[in-house]
Every structure is written in C-alpha cells, then in structure tokens.
Amino acid sequence: MNFYNYHLINDFSIKKYELFSLNEIKLKKKFFSFFKNKICIINEKQSLRTINTLINSFNYLNIKYTIINNKHNFKKENIKDFSKTLGILYDYVFFRGYNDIILKIIAKFSGLVLINMLSNGYHPIQSINDSFLIKNKIIFFFGDFNSNVFRSMIINLSKLNNFLLIIISPKIYWNYIFLKKIFTKKKIILSEKIIILKKKINIYNDVWFSMGENNFKKKINNLINFQINKKIIKILKIEKIYHCLPSYKKNFFLKLKNLEIEENVFESNFHNFDKQIIEKIFIIKSFFIISENNFFKI
Structure with a gap:
C-alpha cells in the first residue's frame, strides 16, 4: 500500500x-x-x-x-x-x-x-489513531484478545518503537499464530493475572460482544474477572483509560449492570475518550x- x-x-x-x-x-x-x-x-x-x-x-x-x-x-x-x-x-x-x-x-x-x-x-481507522495516542506508553489490554480493534491495535503498535504491551486475557483467547506473525523481535507479555508495575500504565479496553455474537453467558463467565473496575483502579497506577466506544451499560439477557468496564470508571477522570473521537x-x-x-x- x-x-x-x-x-x-x-x-x-x-x-x-x-x-x-x-x-x-x-x-x-x-x-x-x-x-x-x-x-x-x-x-x-x-x-x-x-x-x-x-x-x-x-x-x-x-x-x-x-x-x-x-x-x-x-x-x-x-x-x-x-x-x-x-x-x-x-x-x-x-x-x-x-x-x-x-x-x-x-x-x-x-x-x-x-x-x-x-x-x-x-x-483500521480506530487503531491508526489510537496507536499514536498510546505510543511510547506501557499498555495493558484487558478482555478478549481476539477483539477486532485489539487485533488492529497490536498490528500497528508493533510498527512503532519503545512500547511495552501486556495483554491480560483468558488463555483460551490467546492467539499464538497471530502473535508470531507480528512479533519477531519485540516482546509482548500475555497473562491471565494482573501484573503490578511501579510505573504508570495505560489501559485499552473493548466491548465483550460485537459483530453479531450471542453466546452471552459463556463469554461473560470467561471474562468477568477481566473487567475494568474499582479494584483495578486501586492496584494499578493508571494514567489513562482508552475504550473502543461505546461501552454497554447493561446486558439485558443476564441482567448485569456492567460488562467490560464499570460505569463509574468509564465516566471517571481516567478516560481519554473525547480525545480519541x-x-x-x-x-x-x-x-x-x-x-x-x-x-x-x-
């Protein structure tokens, strides 16, 4: 191209x-x-x-x-x-x-x-923009590793220098073939547990359900421990939170108030959504x- x-x-x-x-x-x-x-x-x-x-x-x-x-x-x-x-x-x-x-x-x-x-x-349009907003940052991706925006973000971030990418995701979503295709020299960290760092980090988040997905119960059971909530805010030194908007406030099938990110966190001063838009x-x-x-x- x-x-x-x-x-x-x-x-x-x-x-x-x-x-x-x-x-x-x-x-x-x-x-x-x-x-x-x-x-x-x-x-x-x-x-x-x-x-x-x-x-x-x-x-x-x-x-x-x-x-x-x-x-x-x-x-x-x-x-x-x-x-x-x-x-x-x-x-x-x-x-x-x-x-x-x-x-x-x-x-x-x-x-x-x-x-x-x-x-x-x-x-691609979302990821081209956001990859420069978090360039040279320590980035934590929370949620479904196979999200379309996560995939695009990882591809474009791999082309930029001086970043640390940590994916916090259930192991069942890890895509080793995809990672080997992109990361030959640069390091990427995958973990099912939160990694606590002394430095400030940036969180990138995406919705759990998109593109016609309908197996709500199974996916929520897999991802519920990877939600961005008050607990995450307390244990990590967060600079900014980025989200591929919008965030869903409620799952009407399972009657949950919040999914990938709690509403009070989504609306907190940590967000950088206005700049993303x-x-x-x-x-x-x-x-x-x-x-x-x-x-x-x-």
Missing part, C-alpha cells in the same frame, strides 16, 4: 512510514481539498461515532457523499455483481460491515477504492489529503 488508489482493508497493508505520514499531517490540523470523487458510505453495522466522524470530515472538506443504510442480503445477492455495480457508481466506498470476506470480494471486483470502517476482523476526525482528514497524491502546502 502507498495510499494512492489502494484499499485499506486491514492493518497489515499499512507500512510504518505511512502511519507516521498520517500522524504528521493530522498534527498540523490544516486542511483543504479539491476532492472531486464520488463517495459512498455503506453503514451495514450501525454506528454513532465512527460514521459521524467520517461525515464530519466530509463536511469540513466540502465533500459530497451518499449513505446506504440498508443491510444487503449477501446470501441471496451475487456479491460480484454487487461489487461491479458499486464500481460503476462510485470511486470510494467506506464500508462498515460484518464480514472481511465480503470486503475482499468488493475490493477485487469493484474497481474502486475500499476503506474498511469496521469489520469482524479489523478496525476528536483525533480520529483529523486522521480521516489526513487520509484524504495524502490519498489524493497531490502536492498541498499544509
């Missing part, structure tokens, strides 16, 4: 220098564009923050776009035909959906540029600036 008319389907396609290029442009926060391409947003998995962040960027740059909110039945529809139709109508598609395989088929047969806004496997706007704007392959005085 070199940003110019290439898909962004997952985080493996982003090179280290591209990560830094996006962040460098984002930090300058000065943008203008002569963007003339036809853009479509396919919002298969409904979202408040991700899609509205994208729309905010479009409006700022005076970019026209179309939103498709209906859910396509890919079991009945011919996906190749669907992909070619998109390619005829649009130049860019921002797809927030459930299936990585669908994304790959669209990328192959549409002839347009496809940007993954979230899928069952990856969450604001900075993601600038990352998306940066993507447009750099993908246009034009020379701007920024």
